[in-house]
Amino acid sequence: GLLATLVSLVLNMSIVWFTLVKADVIMGIIGPSGTRAFSKIMYILLAAIAVMMIRHGIVGAFFR
Secondary structure, three states, X not given: OHHHHHHHHHHHHHXXXXXXXXXXXXXXXXXXXXXXXXXXXXXXXXHHHHHHHHHHXXXXXXXO
8 A cells, every 4th residue: 555655665765875875885895897797687677677568568458
């Protein structure tokens, strides 16, 4: 319900805020190559989500 949504939103925003505040420390730990690797993993994840959404849209439009 609404409470779960608000808790999720606040938790997500807190994680993003912490990550942005500590970005220099995180970059120092993982370095440039770690950043590139993480970036490529996120590209693949984003592409997979996009394919899933397109597939659901096509199935919903033509087969229901």
